[in-house]
Amino acid sequence: MTGDEPTPDRILQLANGYWSTGILGVAASHALFTHLEAGVDTAEGLAGRAGISQRGAEALLDGLVALGLVETRGGRYRNTAQASAFLVEGRPTSLTDFARLKLEHADGLKALPDVVRAGAPVNATVEVADNPHWEKVVTAIAAQSVPVATAAAGLLRLAQAGPISILDIGGGPGVYSALWLALNPQARSTQLDWAPINAIARRRVAERGVADRFSCVDGDLHTTDFGSAVHDIVIYSNIAHQEGPQENMALFARIRGALKPGGTLVVSDFIVDDDRGGPPFALLFASEMLLKSKHGSTWRRADFQAWLTKAGFEDIAFHPTPSPATLVLAR
Structure with missing residues (x-):
């Protein structure tokens, strides 16, 4: 040879x-x-x-x-x-729970041939708020958000931002609120998610000693009102890949209305290059969305740019993180 x-x-x-x-x-x-x-x-x-x-x-x-x-x-x-x-x-960035969860999920790959043929989950499970698996799933994915939330805080100069209002849509384990409220003693944060998930977030935020400035709204992000010009920062983390193009555009428009003038939308997601040539993790994750969602995928930078522009955002910037996720800051 x-x-x-x-x-x-x-x-x-x-x-x-x-x-x-x-x-x-x-x-x-x-x-x-x-x-x-x-x-x-x-x-x-x-x-x-x-x-x-x-x-x-x-x-x-x-x-x-x-x-x-x-x-x-x-x-x-x-x-x-x-x-x-x-x-x-026991470490904040520990992925041991996630590794155990992925072992449990491995059997689900057997459905991929049928899902590829159909273009959507064949026996789609409709997620409900009181599904007991949320405790395991939400806890397992928490560590993945720590480096991203930390990077976003630096980009936003959050520690020096003063008395701001934060809305975390679909905030899951409350990682952003826990970290950001600890950095900024004048900030207040509200999380919108299903009630059992908010209960997990309350517990985790309380562990950081900042529960007095954290509140929750129990509800569905598709139907719950975000308010009008009331928040300085809105977080949209790991939501876009679960939604289709029309849903993302509609949600970005509603978020734009919820932000104060000059406010910032923070998006975190696994974003692929415009030619879908990389990065590898985001490309592989598209199959996860094919298995588990009717319309979700990993979307291109150009998709986010178009959706956010149509929603009224003018200043849109993409930032790498110490993780597979990309941050998008839009004003």
């Missing part, structure tokens, strides 16, 4: 990609990264601490080394910097 000929290695990696989901999800379920961070550095020690077989611990460690999440030296193991930052339980 000359070295320029194609090999099947990459295709075999992709075809066996479920191994990665399984190894990461199971390792997170048994808190292996947390035990490694605490100094347990052998397969035998991890097996004892996690309550699993030594053979199972060895197989998981082999897989985690292959995935670049654990390093080995002389039979001793330790987390890589990435695993230490994002897979140790």
Whole structure:
């Protein structure tokens, strides 16, 4: 072979990609990264601490080394910097709950062939407010918003913004409100979401000691009034990919009316390039929306530009974040 000929290695990696989901999800379920961070550095020690077989611990460690999440030296193991930052339980950016959730979701991929043929979920589940899965899902995705909310706060100079009013539409776990109210002691925030989800947000915001400046409106974002010229900042995080073009345009127009003159809309989403050539995470996420929504997708920068312009926004800027999400600030 000359070295320029194609090999099947990459295709075999992709075809066996479920191994990665399984190894990461199971390792997170048994808190292996947390035990490694605490100094347990052998397969035998991890097996004892996690309550699993030594053979199972060895197989998981082999897989985690292959995935670049654990390093080995002389039979001793330790987390890589990435695993230490994002897979140790109890840290604000920990994705362990998300890794466990994705393991549970893996079986759902069996429906993808039928969904691709139909162009929408074949047996679509209508989401309702009192579905008990919200506790697990909302908690699992919370950590993903932390670096994005932090980046947005810096762009907005939120700490110096003074007494402002914030509306977080579909705010889920309340990450933006918890972080932003802690940064700005004069700010007040309102979250609009279903009642069981707002209950989760109240708990998490209270843990940050800022519950006295946080309120919730229980309702559906499609039908609940946002108010007229009452907010300095409106947050629209991880909503656009769940909605179709017409729904996003309608919501942006309503948000424009809810903002005070000079107010800012903050959009966070997985946004693809105009030629749909990247970035990889956003492109892959389009299949997730095909599986789980009737009209959602990952939308292009040009789509957001057109929708926001039509809604009356004139100053529209796109900003990268330390995550797969892109921030859009529109005034």
